[in-house]
Amino acid sequence: MIPDKPDLTITDTGETVLAEKTKRETDEKCPQCGAVLTFDPGSGGMHCGYCDYRRDVASDEQSVAELSFDSAEHRDSIDWGAEKKQIICKSCGAASIYDQLDIANECPFCGSNQVMQEKGADSLAPNAVAPFQVSAKQAETLFADWIKRQLFAPSKAKRQAKADRFNGLYLPYWTFDSDTFSTYTARYGIDRRVRQKDGTYRTETTWRNTSGTFDYFVDDVTVLASSRHSTHSLKGIEPFDFQSLKPYRPEYLAGFVSERYSVGIDDAWPLAKDQIARVLDGAISHQIRANYRADRVSNLRFDTTFSNRTYKYALLPLWMSSFSYQQKIYEFLVNGQTGKVSGKVPISVIRVIIAVLLGLALLAVVLYFANDGGLRF
Numbered sequence: 294m295i296p297d298k299p300d301l302t303i304t305d306t307g308e309t310v311l312a313e314k315t316k317r318e319t320d321e322k323c324p325q326c327g328a329v330l331t332f333d334p335g336s337g338g339m340h341c342g343y344c345d346y347r348r349d350v351a352s353d354e355q356s357v358a359e360l361s362f363d364s365a366e367h368r369d370s371i372d373w374g375a376e377k378k379q380i381i382c383k384s385c386g387a388a389s390i391y392d393q394l395d396i397a398n399e400c401p402f403c404g405s406n407q408v409m410q411e412k413g414a415d416s417l418a419p420n421a422v423a424p425f426q427v428s429a430k431q432a433e434t435l436f437a438d439w440i441k442r443q444l445f446a447p448s449k450a451k452r453q454a455k456a457d458r459f460n461g462l463y464l465p466y467w468t469f470d471s472d473t474f475s476t477y478t479a480r481y482g483i484d485r486r487v488r489q490k491d492g493t494y495r496t497e498t499t500w501r502n503t504s505g506t507f508d509y510f511v512d513d514v515t516v517l518a519s520s521r522h523s524t525h526s527l528k529g530i531e532p533f534d535f536q537s538l539k540p541y542r543p544e545y546l547a548g549f550v551s552e553r554y555s556v557g558i559d560d561a562w563p564l565a566k567d568q569i570a571r572v573l574d575g576a577i578s579h580q581i582r583a584n585y586r587a588d589r590v591s592n593l594r595f596d597t598t599f600s601n602r603t604y605k606y607a608l609l610p611l612w613m614s615s616f617s618y619q620q621k622i623y624e625f626l627v628n629g630q631t632g633k634v635s636g637k638v639p640i641s642v643i644r645v646i647i648a649v650l651l652g653l654a655l656l657a658v659v660l661y662f663a664n665d666g667g668l669r670f
Contacts, residue, residue, distance in 0.1 A: 313378045316543040319397075319408040320383050329384075329405050331548025334425035334629070339544060350544045357421040357538045359470060362558065362602035367417050370520075370557040380407050394521070396608075397463070397543075397551035406547040416553060419465065421538040421607035424545045425629040429459040432612040432627040439625075439634035440616075446638045447618075454616040461629065463551035463608035464527075465518035467558055468535060469565045471602045475507045477577050477595035481587035498589060507577050507595070514568050516561040518554035518606070529635025530628040533609050537630065541608070551608055558604055573597060 323330055323341035330348075333340035338349045376393040384405040391398060396419075397408045412418035427435070436456050440446060482498040489495060513535045517524050539545070578590040610629025615622050618639050625636020 313380060313409055315380060315383065315406070316408045316410075318543050319406040319547040322384075329548075331406065332424065332545050334428045334431075337424060337426075339547065350542060352539070352542075355540055357540055357605055357607075359603035359605060360420060362469070362471075362562075362604050365417065365558055365604070367415050368557055368559040369415075370560045371413070371416055371555050373555060378409070380409065382407070394552045394555060395550070396553050397546035397549055399548065399550075408543040408546045408551075411541070411543075412553065417558075417606055419541045419553075419606045419608050421468075421605045422463070422541045422545045423533060423535070423538050423607065423609050423630055425461060425549070425610040426537075427610075427612070427627065427629050427632045429461065429612065431632065432456075432459050432614070432629075435627055435632045435634050436614070436625065440638060443638045446640070450618045450639050454618060456614045456616050456625075459612045459614045459627075461549040461610065462613055463546060463549055463610055464522065465552060465554040466533075466607050466609050467516045467518050467554070467556075467561045467565070468513045468605045468607060469511070469516070469562065469602065470513065470604075471511050471569070471599045473507075473509045473511060473569065473573065473597050473599055475509070475573055475577065475595045475597040476504075477507060477593060478502070478504045479577070479581055479593040480591045481581050481585050482589035482591065483586070484588040500591075501585075503581060503585070505581075507573070507580060509573060509576055511569050511572060514565045514572075516556070516564045516568075518556045518561060519552060520555045521552065526635075527611075527626070530611060530626050530631075530633045532631075533628065534630050535607070538605070538607055546608070549610070554606065570597070 321330060322328065323344060323346050325346045326341065326344040328341050328343040330339040330341055330346075332338075332350070333347070336347060338347055340347050373393045377390050378393055380389050380391060380400075381387075382389065382400040382403060382405055385400065385403040387400060387402040389398075389401060389407070391409075393413060395409065396411060397406070399405065400407055433456055440454050441451050443451070480500050480502055482500045484496050484498050486494045487497050515533070515535070517527065573595065574593060577595060578593060581587060581590050581593075612627040612629055613624070614627070615624040617623070621639070623637045623639065625634060627634050
């Protein structure tokens with residue numbers, strides 16, 4: 294029998310530890326053998342690794358809802374700091390202490406799923422999840438193929454590199470949609486070739502001023518909602534497929550680690566606006582070129598207003614692992630949807646030197662033929 298635990302305890306170090314319960318849907322055990330059921334990327338349902346029992350994840354077939362940005366109740370970033378929570382395992386009765394940032398993990402004593410409350414008192418709950426579609430075994434195969442294709446990695450590393458245990462992780466992301474209305478000014482240029490007295494041609498550009506308005510709908514602009522992880526390191530495995538998002542259900546997290554957001558929507562929105570500005574710059578430039586059959590656009594300036602802003606708070610899947618080579622650890626990631634791999638590899642100096650020499654030799658050949666068989670600089 295699992296003993297009763299207090300809702301609130303204070304540790305010897307002064308940490309406040311809140312008791313929290315796990316989700317009923319993921320405490321369910323296999324009806325055939327009583328083992329732990331976890332989410333299976335291959336079938337998209339729950340699976341028992343001992344007796345191979347399977348069942349589907351309940352679904353109402355609804356699409357993921359777009360939520361009103363302006364109506365969101367909890368808007369701030371959250372510094373979860375040293376806040377902790379205690380989970381009592383319903384299988385073995387052991388108590389585990391986690392960061393408040395954690396949404397899902399597994400009991401370190403018996404391996405049972407521990408999918409927790411989706412939100413804190415001052416945070417929003419996820420409304421979307423992209424379930425894992427790549428299994429750990431597939432991620433291992435994808436890693437082996439990836440490292441073989443790394444041009445500058447030593448041959449020995451390619452042969453010997455073995456990934457350590459793959460850890461499945463759901464990371465929090467915001468996605469933003471918005472209608473935009475921009476007013477702009479710019480210059481556009483039309484090129485023409487002008488023949489010179491010596492028979493050669495040069496390009497002359499006639500520049501004209503223009504101004505106008507531009508309507509555009511931006512869809513699924515994404516911002517990482519975690520301060521634990523580097524956006525730069527995650528770029529290598531992007532993009533994620535936001536068309537395959539499903540309404541959030543705790544079963545999808547069973548057997549994986551997951552964290553809630555620490556970057557709130559008010560701090561994420563300026564980052565999204567920076568991305569939107571780059572998209573609008575290209576789209577407005579394209580419209581100007583099309584309207585005037587222009588060859589160039591310069592000095593583009595625009596002001597944008599946003600309306601009908603919506604967001605989704607989504608959990609996206611990735612595999613994390615590492616390998617060792619010559620007593621150094623190299624970490625890498627695998628996109629849990631697409632299987633795209635990215636990470637650091639050891640570099641062979643000899644391979645780099647050979648590549649540089651080959652490049653210089655190729656350049657010399659090109660210059661030789663470009664100068665009618667003679668090298669003239």
